[in-house]
Amino acid sequence: MDDALVMRQDRVTYRGAMAAIEAGIARAVELGLEATISVVDVAGGIVAVARMDGPGASTVNAATGKATYSGTRGRSTEDFIESRLKHDDVLFRAVTQNPTTFLVPGGYPLMAGGRCVGGVGVSGGKYQDDVKIAEAAVAGFEAALAAAGEA
Numbered sequence: 001m002d003d004a005l006v007m008r009q010d011r012v013t014y015r016g017a018m019a020a021i022e023a024g025i026a027r028a029v030e031l032g033l034e035a036t037i038s039v040v041d042v043a044g045g046i047v048a049v050a051r052m053d054g055p056g057a058s059t060v061n062a063a064t065g066k067a068t069y070s071g072t073r074g075r076s077t078e079d080f081i082e083s084r085l086k087h088d089d090v091l092f093r094a095v096t097q098n099p100t101t102f103l104v105p106g107g108y109p110l111m112a113g114g115r116c117v118g119g120v121g122v123s124g125g126k127y128q129d130d131v132k133i134a135e136a137a138v139a140g141f142e143a144a145l146a147a148a149g150e151a
Contacts, residue, residue, distance in 0.1 A: 011041035012071075012110050012118030016141055017048040020110065020120050023140020024133045025050060028124075035124035035133050038063035039110070040071045042118055044100065055124035062123035065102025066134075070109045071119020077107035078131065106130030108138045112145055 012020075017039035024037040034054030039047045051060055066077050073080070081103060105128070107121040120137045122130040145151040 009042055010112060010115055010117045011043070012039060012047055012112075012141075014047055016110070016144060017118070019144035020137040020141040021048055021050045023143070024120070024122060024137030025052065026140075027136030028052065028133050031129060031132065033125050033129055033133070035122050035130065036060055036063040037133065037137055038067045038121045039137075040064065040067045040119050040121075042071055042116055044068040044072045047118065052124070059123040062102045062104070063106075063121040065100060066104060066107030066121025066123065066130075067119040068107075068121070069101040069103060069119070070107035070121065071116065074109045074111075074116035076105075076109065077103050077121075078105035081105065104130075106134050108134050110138065110141050112150060 020039055021037045028035045034052035036051040036055045036059035038049045041047055046064060049060055049064065069077050106123060107119060109116045110118040110120055120134055122134040124130065
């Protein structure tokens, strides 16, 4: 048993969040879309948010809700929907009552060294497009980790 009184947790930095956001924005532009991209740490605290010119203000909460779920649970929103929510109506009702999460595809964990360090969420268009942008954001974060020798 560990007698430590304090636990330390790795979390995404602002620089890491911006690497994810910049990659997500680049993918959105490539697709001819506009989106809001939010990055949170493992506790669900916002690290950075970018709202391109087109999406409405409500997309900030939606993107952050997707990021919060993924960053605090270490799994994508889509994975949770497919593996759990579609099969458990009681769980679906309970989980969807939480105002800090938004369980729609487009949220992904950010991983470093096999550990979740935060999450990214995208909102602004069809959820299928949000997924593409979020996946690019994750890839951008992973590329930045590799370039910094932290992968």
